[in-house]
Amino acid sequence: MIILNKKVLIVEDEQKILRFMRANLEASNYTVYTAGDGEDALRKYEQFLPDIILLDIMLPKMEGYQVLREIREFSNVPVILVSAKENVVDKVKGLELGADDYIVKPFDITEMLARVKAVLKRTMTDKPDKNPDIVIGSLLISLVTHTVKVNSKEIKLTPTEYKLLVLLAKDSGCVLTHTDLLTKIWGAQYQEETHYLRVCIARIRQKINIPEAQPGYIQTVQMVGYMMVKE
Structure with missing residues (x-):
């Protein structure tokens, strides 16, 4: 299954991390959009309808958990939460809200790219079975x-x-x-x-x-x- 030219929305307020993520995703043939706070994330989602969202939890104006809650009210777009919080409680909270995966900062860029590819592959529509x-x-x-x-x-x-x-x-x-x-x-x-x-x-x-x-x-x-x- 080839996953190319997919649209990714990165929601991250730390510019250094944002540039790092964006450069590597673009180098891997993804079209990348960015948002620096929770409110902007919702606007950018409606504007660009990305195929996947990389969502930081600690954001200005609206935290990532709240952004995820609002998105899940109207969309099943894959969401990977990105956070420095590494305990299981935070991971479970994100999953309970409908996140598809959870990456802990600092992360290796190859891990991030592998997670994005895996989530996209998992959430893409398969060919229907013979028995409908x-x-x-x-x-x-x-x-x-x-x-x-x-x-x-x-x-x-x-x-x-x-x-x-x-x-x-x-x-x-x-x-x-x-x-x-x-x-x-x-x-x-x-x-x-x-x-x-x-x-x-x-x-x-x-x-x-x-x-x-x-x-x-x-x-x-x-x-x-x-x-x-x-x-």
Whole structure:
């Protein structure tokens, strides 16, 4: 899969870091737009509709978490949070708000470029399967339109949430391990990042709101992984 000429919005108030990120992304054939504060980030998003956003958390006027909240009200654009905060609590907070990834400053530029490429690849639309729909109880997943419905009501999922749900649904009734899910959805380098998986599963459960033990419910298998309950 070739990912070229994608539009990136960098939201960063430290000019030295901003120039560094911009130069390397442009050298990798990305079209780059920039914003220096949270309010400008929202304006630039509406103006340029980037394919991915690199969003600093500590920003003037509006912090990155609030920017992410507002963006998630109307868009599923991939967002990578960038922050000097490296504890798990901050990472989990960002993931719970709908971030797709989290990079800790200072970072190696090759890591940043790899994360951008991985998130874009993960969130791009795949070719539809031969079987257009997955139906499990009240859950309907259209592999053609990439839509999810529960009891005929459409559910809004991010691309990462959608791909994780599809992976579990395709193997409903089977236990998929943490390592398997993390590797297939996020990549091999995320095998130990179990909080990514835990937060994403929790968000999916909340959105689809299928009662425990009912077909379509995502069941936790302690110390092993997750399984979607089959009819």
